[in-house]
Amino acid sequence: EPRLVSLPLSRIRVIMKSSPEVSSINQDALFLTAKATELFVQYLASYSYKHGRGKEKNALTYTDLSHTAEECETFQFLADILPKKILASKYLKMLEKEKQDGEVGDDNDEEEEDEDKAVGDSVGS
Amino acid sequence: MAERPEDLNLPNAVITRIIKEALPEGVNISKEARSAISRAASVFVLYATSCANNFAMKGKRKTLNAGDVLSAMEEMEFQRFMVPLKESLEVYRREQKGKKEARKDKDKKADSEEQDKSREEDNDDDDERMEEEEQNDEEEVDN
Numbered sequence: 001e002p003r004l005v006s007l008p009l010s011r012i013r014v015i016m017k018s019s020p021e022v023s024s025i026n027q028d029a030l031f032l033t034a035k036a037t038e039l040f041v042q043y044l045a046s047y048s049y050k051h052g053r054g055k056e057k058n059a060l061t062y063t064d065l066s067h068t069a070e071e072c073e074t075f076q077f078l079a080d081i082l083p084k085k086i087l088a089s090k091y092l093k094m095l096e097k098e099k100q101d102g103e104v105g106d107d108n109d110e111e112e113e114d115e116d117k118a119v120g121d122s123v124g125s
Numbered sequence: 126m127a128e129r130p131e132d133l134n135l136p137n138a139v140i141t142r143i144i145k146e147a148l149p150e151g152v153n154i155s156k157e158a159r160s161a162i163s164r165a166a167s168v169f170v171l172y173a174t175s176c177a178n179n180f181a182m183k184g185k186r187k188t189l190n191a192g193d194v195l196s197a198m199e200e201m202e203f204q205r206f207m208v209p210l211k212e213s214l215e216v217y218r219r220e221q222k223g224k225k226e227a228r229k230d231k232d233k234k235a236d237s238e239e240q241d242k243s244r245e246e247d248n249d250d251d252d253e254r255m256e257e258e259e260q261n262d263e264e265e266v267d268n
């Protein structure tokens with residue numbers, strides 16, 4: 001007999017309560033969140049598998065997921081945690097180029113900015 | 126209770142099982158993909174909670190309820206979840222009610238064994254009042 005929900009409610013509750021603005025959660029809301037998360041996992045997996053342009057046809061890869069986050073509006077909230085991968089050599093070349101293009105301005109926080117920028121503009125692997 | 130970083134993750138085995146159920150048989154899932162989906166699921170919970178909380182605040186309530194979560198799903202453009210969620214909720218509510226009845230009967234039995242029979246009428250009233258109070262409160266989860 002299939003269980004109504006597989007994800008542990010206690011763990012879901014911990015994650016929900018980590019949001020500072022949340023005071024309390026009614027039992028039904030907790031259940032619905034857990035169930036919705038399961039539906040979400042299924043949707044993300046099946047969508048990515050169907051639309052993946054990965055070379056492997058019988059596998060779900062990270063690249064498939066990353067494509068989904070970038071190209072499907074519904075999953076765009078995941079873009080930051082599923083960045084496209086980039087070859088280290090390409091990244092280093094991009095850093096070099098940016099350094100040459102914009103020598104004006106501060107040296108201090110640029111490293112972090114460049115990293116994000118590079119990842120955002122990167123070519124898919 | 127202090128949160129350790131791993132507490133914000135969902136159990137790998139369960140996530141893997143859910144993914145497998147969604148894909149055709151024989152499809153492999155890379156470890157990286159599995160880990161990414163697990164992280165995505167945690168982010169989903171946070172996003173959904175934040176969204177649901179906005180609806181609760183609009184209604185001037187401090188407790189997130191079922192309606193808030195459903196509204197959040199619609200807002201996040203997961204309308205496809207609405208029907209299965211509502212159906213599951215109905216089953217869940219029935220299950221919870223069944224458990225409550227079973228607990229009530231158990232308590233009643235224990236009470237009547239320990240105390241006088243004349244006390245049973247008083248217990249009925251107490252139980253009815255308790256049920257009304259419990260419906261709206263947040264309960265600790267039995268796992």
